[in-house]
């Protein structure tokens with residue numbers, strides 16, 4: 001996956017990133033070119049996490065057969081959730097963040 005640094009506009013491959021702040025839910029990354037930090041837009045990241053959680057939650061409900069009369073509703077909600085999460089993963093913009101306080 002190609003990423004663009006919001007600081008220096010340099011394009012690089014996500015596997016070129018050497019530093020990543022995993023203590024943040026926003027997955028802050030360091031640009032290999034200018035060494036500045038960035039992450040995906042925080043609002044979008046929250047929506048993405050919600051989408052993935054929805055898929056997990058609705059899948060668990062379906063597997064355990066809880067509220068089986070709503071199975072179709074759960075499947076639809078889960079599908080929409082993961083669909084939105086995927087769109088954000090591929091088209092979400094990166095934004096600048098400060099140095100992580102580690």
Ligand SMILES: [Zn+2]
Pocket residue numbers: 005006007008009010031032033034035036
């Ligand atoms: Zn950069």
